[in-house]
Amino acid sequence: MKYWLIASLCLILSCTEKNQIEETEQRSYFIVGYVAGWKTVNPKKIPAEKLTHINYAFANVEDGVVTHIEGRTAKDSTNFLMLQQLKARNPDLKILVSIGGWTHSKGFSDAVLTEEGRKKLTDSGIDFLLKYNLDGLDFDWEYPGYPGDNNPYRPEDKENFVAMLKSFREALDSVGNLNGKKYLSTIASGGFRGYLEVNNMAEAQKYLDFINIMAYDFYTAGDDVTGHHANLFPSGSKGRSAQTTVEEHIEFGIPAEKLVLGVPFYGRMWVGVEMNENGLFQHGKFKMGLPYHQVYAFSKNSAYSRFWDTNAGAPYLFSVKDSTWITFEDEESLGLKVKFIKEKGLAGVMFWELSEDNTGTLLEALHSELQPKKDSIN
Numbered sequence: 429m430k431y432w433l434i435a436s437l438c439l440i441l442s443c444t445e446k447n448q449i450e451e452t453e454q455r456s457y458f459i460v461g462y463v464a465g466w467k468t469v470n471p472k473k474i475p476a477e478k479l480t481h482i483n484y485a486f487a488n489v490e491d492g493v494v495t496h497i498e499g500r501t502a503k504d505s506t507n508f509l510m511l512q513q514l515k516a517r518n519p520d521l522k523i524l525v526s527i528g529g530w531t532h533s534k535g536f537s538d539a540v541l542t543e544e545g546r547k548k549l550t551d552s553g554i555d556f557l558l559k560y561n562l563d564g565l566d567f568d569w570e571y572p573g574y575p576g577d578n579n580p581y582r583p584e585d586k587e588n589f590v591a592m593l594k595s596f597r598e599a600l601d602s603v604g605n606l607n608g609k610k611y612l613s614t615i616a617s618g619g620f621r622g623y624l625e626v627n628n629m630a631e632a633q634k635y636l637d638f639i640n641i642m643a644y645d646f647y648t649a650g651d652d653v654t655g656h657h658a659n660l661f662p663s664g665s666k667g668r669s670a671q672t673t674v675e676e677h678i679e680f681g682i683p684a685e686k687l688v689l690g691v692p693f694y695g696r697m698w699v700g701v702e703m704n705e706n707g708l709f710q711h712g713k714f715k716m717g718l719p720y721h722q723v724y725a726f727s728k729n730s731a732y733s734r735f736w737d738t739n740a741g742a743p744y745l746f747s748v749k750d751s752t753w754i755t756f757e758d759e760e761s762l763g764l765k766v767k768f769i770k771e772k773g774l775a776g777v778m779f780w781e782l783s784e785d786n787t788g789t790l791l792e793a794l795h796s797e798l799q800p801k802k803d804s805i806n
Contacts, residue, residue: 458776489535493552564612573626630681663740693784695756707753
């Protein structure tokens with residue numbers, strides 16, 4: 429009797445585990461791609477079938493309203509029309525406008541300072557959404573309560589940020605109830621602890637469908653030492669990583685299933701780099717950021733060798749001849765991140781930015797692992 433009971437329990441547990449694995453494999457994850465509005469937007473070159481969401485970058489906040497960046501009204505209008513064409517190929521594709529960004533977040537703090545200001549901003553955002561038949565709004569305020577690109581910020585941003593998101597959520601739901609549509613509200617969040625400490629993310633997330641973590645730029649132009657700019661695991665003196673920032677977001681009250689892990693489709697280059705450790709964590713001079721397709725070209729240059737940092741879960745290139753070091757993302761590192769996304773129960777992946785990889789390699793690496801194979805689903 430006991431043996432039969434144990435055998436039955438084992439069978440049940442085995443089936444349950446198998447079903448969980450199958451559900452994970454068949455589940456669809458978000459693949460959110462940013463599209464830069466100031467670049468050429470060609471629908472024929474956008475692999476709509478491999479995306480679940482497009483965030484069009486950027487709209488501005490100026491004089492308290494959501495509007496076009498100066499001089500871009502006509503181009504944005506044309507681009508939105510062209511992006512809508514993609515739904516013929518992927519009817520489930522969601523198109524959002526991303527408001528703000530690194531250089532256009534200067535108007536947020538003042539705009540949301542009062543209830544009247546928040547209503548004015550909300551009304552203008554809804555008008556913008558309806559005018560271009562969008563599926564949602566993505567708020568890329570860099571950053572509430574924290575300095576970005578010399579942007580105005582104040583302690584009150586903490587509660588005003590939440591109030592802004594609540595105002596937009598209620599307005600989006602109201603409009604959606606009228607026309608039978610679910611509108612999305614998302615944000616891009618800072619991939620560093622300081623951002624979380626000055627905001628109330630546990631409350632903010634209540635009004636958001638999901639949160640895109642900018643888990644990159646860990647080493648940037650301001651660093652005179654080389655380092656991974658999007659490593660999965662902590663490595664180096666900074667201790668920053670995609671894993672760390674995801675765990676911190678969860679620590680600060682955001683459910684894992686609302687988190688989308690951001691990855692870069694670009695790399696960063698340092699020159700004059702010392703030879704020790706193949707240039708990793710060595711002194712050098714930051715040269716530039718460069719799109720993945722240029723990184724790929726360097727990887728085929730015999731003067732450059734690819735190395736893998738097991739601790740970081742990240743690749744890098746180094747040329748002894750040129751004393752040049754490059755941090756970047758590739759298929760192997762993205763494969764590790766996909767595994768991490770599934771293990772942590774995250775919502776999916778976001779990347780900046782589509783045109784940075786004209787080889788299609790990185791998006792294919794994400795799509796092949798994050799979207800279920802149609803012929804495998806009964």
